[in-house]
Amino acid sequence: MRLNEIGEHNLIKRITRKAKNRNVLVGIGDDAAVIKTGKGKMVITVDTLVENDHFTLKWFTPKQVGMKAMEINTSDIGAMNAIPRYALVSLCLPKTTTLNFVDGLYKGIYSVADKYGIDIVGGNMTHGHEIVVDITMIGEAKGKIPLRSNARPGDYIISSGNLGASTAGLNLFLKKKSGFAAVKKKHVEPKAKLKKAYALAKYTNAMEDCSDGLASEVRNICAQSKCGAVIEWDKIPVSRETIKAAKAIGLESKNFALFGGEDFELIATVPKKHLSKVKGFVVGRITKEKKIYLKKNGKKEQLEKAGYDHFA
Amino acid sequence: MRLNEIGEHNLIKRITRKAKNRNVLVGIGDDAAVIKTGKGKMVITVDTLVENDHFTLKWFTPKQVGMKAMEINTSDIGAMNAIPRYALVSLCLPKTTTLNFVDGLYKGIYSVADKYGIDIVGGNMTHGHEIVVDITMIGEAKGKIPLRSNARPGDYIISSGNLGASTAGLNLFLKKKSGFAAVKKKHVEPKAKLKKAYALAKYTNAMEDCSDGLASEVRNICAQSKCGAVIEWDKIPVSRETIKAAKAIGLESKNFALFGGEDFELIATVPKKHLSKVKGFVVGRITKEKKIYLKKNGKKEQLEKAGYDHFA
Known part of the structure; x- marks a missing residue:
């Protein structure tokens, strides 16, 4: 069976298992996971942009790609009533990618980071055949989390x-x-x-x-x-x-x-x-x-x- | 200028900025980021496997791909003298991917998760032209972190x-x-x-x-x-x-x-x-x-x- 036959939602159901650690307050299935950390609660989410699927450089500037990647994760953190704090940026880039693209991308990433007070604390870079921008974002719960x-x-x-x-x-x-x-x-x-x-x-x-x-x-x-x-x-x-x-x-x-x-x-x-x-x-x-x-x-x-x- | 001219290390230097939040004890540049959370320290890392670069299905079983994706992140957490706790799995999959591949992949992911006591708390799924397995892992520092x-x-x-x-x-x-x-x-x-x-x-x-x-x-x-x-x-x-x-x-x-x-x-x-x-x-x-x-x-x-x- 191929993925286009089973569909995204059934697939997620199929691969989901209940967390064992009791600090996991919310696992797979919401806008973000919720983890107890001492007295606070941390929310974590990850979202991906793939070239020619979630964006195309025909009408996105590199800066807009970076901005979008950050905003969509910030949105997930916000939907958990949490304050975005930290992000990790994981990139797949074709070897022929221009420095101009990467500079623009990060200009966008940092502009959104600055707007919301988010620090880019890590990431990864590797090559691939298409541009993939994968951002993990960590936020701090403000209070009640509307699941x-x-x-x-x-x-x-x-x-x-x-x-x-x-x-x-x-x-x-x-x-x-x-x-x-x-x-x-x-x-x-x-x-x-x-x-x-x-x-x-x-x-x-x-x-x-x-x-x-x-x-x-x-x-x-x-x-x-x-x-x-x-x-x-x-x-x-x-x-x-x-x-x-x-x-x-x-x-x-x-x-x-x-x-x-x-x-x-x-x-x-x-x-x-x-x-x-x-x-x-x-x-x-x-x-x-x-x-x-x-x-x-x-x-x-x-x-x-x-x-x-x-x-x- | 293209990325093959500037190289990975110069590129990372170029996009790195110092964190502003004083809870960020270690940012970009080590095996993992270190963030203060109340009395503890959390370490976070992300690493990616791209098909036909980091693995090929010619000699990897789907389960081995899942295992590798988890082990390489666990290794980064270990190098920070931390205990791996939580992971998020972000996948790009071609629409023609078989369910058999995804089942095998997760068998591998969960076998390593069980071995180390890691919970898969979230992730993302989207389609792309090549298989990309991107895992974010969060650990808890045991004590001294050898930077x-x-x-x-x-x-x-x-x-x-x-x-x-x-x-x-x-x-x-x-x-x-x-x-x-x-x-x-x-x-x-x-x-x-x-x-x-x-x-x-x-x-x-x-x-x-x-x-x-x-x-x-x-x-x-x-x-x-x-x-x-x-x-x-x-x-x-x-x-x-x-x-x-x-x-x-x-x-x-x-x-x-x-x-x-x-x-x-x-x-x-x-x-x-x-x-x-x-x-x-x-x-x-x-x-x-x-x-x-x-x-x-x-x-x-x-x-x-x-x-x-x-x-x-």
Whole structure:
């Protein structure tokens, strides 16, 4: 059997084993692992950018590649209500890579490191046939950690901001559509939403950053919380610019929001009593029934397609 | 300028910046970073295997790939006199990868994890054109950490065991030479030498695991300790089997020891007063003069070539 037959989620399930060390508070399956260290809690995550998959030098500058690699990890740390502190940068680079690329990459890495106060404490360099930027990030938990497994039936599903812009930007590039600079920028310069994450954390049951699309994040939360959800098509927040950009290339922006990903907003589930205290867009509800529905034009249909699969 | 012109070591120097957080006790440049966590110290390292560079499925089983990926990181943790605790596994896999490969890989990863008591707490999976296995490992410092920067003129340079076998094994495979199973096994099943590392740590000034060859490790130690060294050709320890294997393919086993790497013995510098307390082979001395010499047939020549360079 090949990986494109089994799929990413089943594969992760297959290789996951429960941790034995009791200092492992959260293992595989959330935005980051959580480890007890003396009185504190450390969160650790790793994420990878592969050339011509997660980025292309056709429309990313080297600096933007470095920035993206750091922001996507910072986003995972933020979704655990933690402060990013340290990072290790592991690179595969073809021997023909230019010094210009590496200098630009690190300019991007350090610019984000400086913004958030992160130290680059280590890494590795080796050669390969394609550029792979793999960053491990370590953060310090601020307090309560809103896990994916903690959603409760009745919770409101919140998006901390508009979705779909990054995928709209990608499609503008792919279709060589001029204009829409602001939408394209959302693709090449995604930002972690640390402040939004910290503000939400106090009031949420479950939280996750939106890297693989709303449908995928809701599915992750539901799978781990053993519940289901109804997402309301009309309520999916998409900016005017994104709608306009999607129309210009004949595509549906809400599908970008559902299945595209890389917006790095927070998807959180909030109990009714806290709803007035949080900022964000309500996009649906958590249900007891363990299925995920999309409510569109008054009809409720089960959501089959559920976000980006790396091996599909 | 391209990376093959600047070289790995200059590149690392170029991208390294001093850490700002005072909890970073050791940053880029040693076997692992060291971070203060409350009362303890955490060490963190990352290392990568790329298909057809660090391994090939022509002579590695998937399980051996997983084992190697874990052992080489464990070796770095050991060289810092630390206990390996947690690992994150970040994979790039072609979509056509078989489930059989992934199952075997994780069998190897978990077999080493179980041997040392390491928990796999996270990771990432994405697709790429070649298999990349990137492991981040976190350990807990046992006590004194023998840094690369701490060698002193007059120190004896020690290898904790025989060198050159892994590269001899690789060359046997490359030349399709039958026999020499034990030497080949050193290449496909390298082992971290944790016990040797812990035993040495107390008495060494500097220590490093031998991943890129004796010449490279001595050069690293000298560069960071601002000193030089004399390595004695006659004293470089190579097993009889390795000598025999090298001869059978018409190559010089001591060159494997000097420039080959992947033996994962410890290279340590030990002050005279502790020499009688350590087990290992004396291979040379640390000198005040900041040059590295090889003494061979009574002649002292400067060692120009200095180990594996990933971009050469």
